[in-house]
Amino acid sequence: MDFSQGVPEPTLRRLPTYCHFLRRLAQDGADVVSCRQIGDALHLDPTQIRKDLAYAGMAGRPKVGYPVPELLAGVENFLGWNNTxxxxxxxxxxxxxxxxxxxxxxxxxxxxxxxxxxxxxxxxxxxxxxxxxxxxxxxxxxxxxxxxxxxxxxxxxxxxxxxxxxxxxxxxxxxxxxxxxxxxxxxxxxxxxxxxxxLAVLSSRLQSTFQPRTLPEEDPS
Amino acid sequence: MDFSQGVPEPTLRRLPTYCHFLRRLAQDGADVVSCRQIGDALHLDPTQIRKDLAYAGMAGRPKVGYPVPELLAGVENFLGWNNTxxxxxxxxxxxxxxxxxxxxxxxxxxxxxxxxxxxxxxxxxxxxxxxxxxxxxxxxxxxxxxxxxxxxxxxxxxxxxxxxxxxxxxxxxxxxxxxxxxxxxxxxxxxxxxxxxxLAVLSSRLQSTFQPRTLPEEDPS
DNA sequence: TAGATTGTTAATCGATTAACAATC
DNA sequence: TAGATTGTTAATCGATTAACAATC
Incomplete structure (x- = not known):
């Protein structure tokens, strides 16, 4: 994993979401989780999750997945959530x-x-x-x-x-x-x-469901 | 300008920022503005601004720039800020x-x-x-x-x-x-x-100014 | 006119997604 | 072992940036 450019911002933005989900999993007593499971829950691509977790320094085990408590602790630690x-x-x-x-x-x-x-x-x-x-x-x-x-x-x-x-x-x-x-x-x-x-993103997407933006046409003249 | 894919989300996210800036300009009584000026004020690339404004359907005049009141009204209208x-x-x-x-x-x-x-x-x-x-x-x-x-x-x-x-x-x-x-x-x-x-982006960037993340090294053994 | 600025096409860059080998 | 899942490299996609022609 190439760290020379630092962690990409989109990755950084997703990591807290993983934490929230992992906390719930941990409460439910899950001990391992696969990227597939995380992806299904959060509507994200499993490969992307694997890459994000690698950026955070976390490794899983093939066929098994990631151990939930360690993964949660590791990501929280990576985000600096331990030393407030x-x-x-x-x-x-x-x-x-x-x-x-x-x-x-x-x-x-x-x-x-x-x-x-x-x-x-x-x-x-x-x-x-x-x-x-x-x-x-x-x-x-x-x-x-x-x-x-x-x-x-x-x-x-x-x-x-x-x-x-x-x-x-x-x-x-x-x-x-x-x-x-x-x-x-x-x-x-x-x-x-x-x-x-x-909010602008929201309302723009909403408007386009009502009346899809028209494509530019050839001048009919 | 190709609208077939809709307006890119990053563009949509920047448009409200332009509005805020244009409102202040309008209050100050400016009548035209160039992408260069907007870019200097908002720390953005002028070319990018020009492209964003084109997505919003706004045209300027070479050498002159964009008329402030029309530009503001046009972008607000594009964002649907008129019919709340x-x-x-x-x-x-x-x-x-x-x-x-x-x-x-x-x-x-x-x-x-x-x-x-x-x-x-x-x-x-x-x-x-x-x-x-x-x-x-x-x-x-x-x-x-x-x-x-x-x-x-x-x-x-x-x-x-x-x-x-x-x-x-x-x-x-x-x-x-x-x-x-x-x-x-x-x-x-x-x-x-x-x-x-x-917040995660903020604190991660802050941490890396204190102690730049170390690059992975070869195992010394 | 000359110079500044727009508009647009091409090149670059980075993130996402796909493919596939490694591994438990 | 076979199958599932990780880890990693390659391909794709899209946004940003650069280059340059058009224009006032």
Whole structure:
């Protein structure tokens, strides 16, 4: 398996899905699983799954398959879900609040240790057990706790300003929910999460089931 | 431009980003824009943008560029953002609540007209001006209002059950936030939104900046 | 006109899928 | 052993990028 280019992004995106499925299998007490079984459950090609698992460093045994507990542990470990990253979140609006309430986050490699907001109505309260602090505390806290991950859930207008503050504080990876292309130094990683992109795919596919897009025709003149 | 295969998904995912940028340009009063400018702002290749815009049916003028208002209107129209789809949402937990509060949704082609939840604490209240109803009202309301889009924000355990109910009610496209591969008839479209996939990409890239993944070595024995 | 930008065709790149040998 | 499944190499497919002609 060639690792020189790193793990392909599509592979990385599928691995968490395998984990979710394997957790259920493990709960049901399965001890081995084949790529065929995983593929049937997740509507994916077995060969692709085998390749993805190989990227994650997991090997199976011909005729037998993969041992479920080891496979799950191995993939989780590969994804870094064992040594959880600490993170801060900026923007305690409705989306920010939702992420703070996502219990599953912990089991998926990220723990939000503090939130920040400009609104005095929100600061010094706790949302889902996470303290909300005023922005002026950000740089100090990130520095002291050596936090590397920032989650950005502020409106588009303030996204770049907050981003700059995060970078200044020492944040090295930003999970960005604002529909804006952030400018960052190239030492900082930005992962954009654009819900509307996904929605666009949905509604476009829906529209084409109603009235399939017409093919361009020859000019009849 | 070949439309026989439909518009590529990556193109579809980029189009909303262009809209956001074009809206800002339009507000600033720009009347034309070149692919070069868009590309610089969004960190994308100008050729790719030109191709994407052609897929959306937009033409520019050599040396001049694209007229901003027409381009914005054209792309929004292509994405179906003018005739908004009505949708229901099931699962008024923290994520569901966040989506109900997303004002921008309206401008992005979807209006949530009702929410559903099993919990009696939530039903018959309004969250962000949207009524929350008990599940038993779902089939009737979807049928009467001829709603085609369902947003699924329930826990993984109940996702398939709720999905089945949606399908039975006549929903034709499901925006699924549960980390589960739903089984649906092939007349129904499922768009999966898995936040943890995105998070996995982020943390993997972050880890590799700390300690670049080692290449497999020859066995030294 | 000259230069910039679009539109389109061709080349490249990378991911998916298929084929098949190795193995339990 | 025979058959199923893994592991790996080759073929295919599709998207991105490059090259270049058309045009204002």
């Amino acid at each position: 990253q600490q993170a801060i979140l900026v923007g305690a609006g409705s989306l920010g609040t939702a992420l703070l309430g996502y219990k599953a986050m912990d089991r998926n490699g990220v723990r939000i240790v503090a939130a920040f907001d400009t609104s005095p109505d929100k600061t010094f309260q706790a949302i889902h057990q996470v303290k909300v602090l005023p922005m002026r505390k950000l740089v100090d806290l990130v520095g002291r706790m050596q936090i590397h991950v920032g989650i950005l859930t502020v409106p588009a207008e303030s996204a770049q300003t907050v981003c700059d503050l995060m970078v200044q504080a020492g944040i090295r990876a930003i999970w960005n929910f604002a529909p804006v292309a952030l400018k960052v130094p190239d030492t900082v990683i930005v992962q954009n999460e654009n819900l509307f992109s996904s | 789809q009505q949708a229901i949402l099931v699962g008024a937990g923290s994520l569901g609540t966040a989506l109900l509060g997303y004002k921008a949704m309206d401008r992005n082609g979807v209006r949530i007209v009702a929410a559903f939840d099993t919990s009696p604490d939530k039903t018959f209240q309004a969250i962000h001006q949207v009524k929350v109803l008990p599940m038993r009202k779902l089939v009737d309301l979807v049928g009467r209002m001829q709603i085609h889009v369902g947003i699924l924000t329930v826990p993984a355990e109940s996702a398939q059950t709720v999905c089945d109910l949606m399908v039975q009610a006549g929903i034709r496209a499901i925006w699924n936030f549960a980390p589960v591969a739903l089984k649906v008839p092939d007349t129904v479209i499922v768009q999966n939104e898995n936040l943890f996939s995105s």
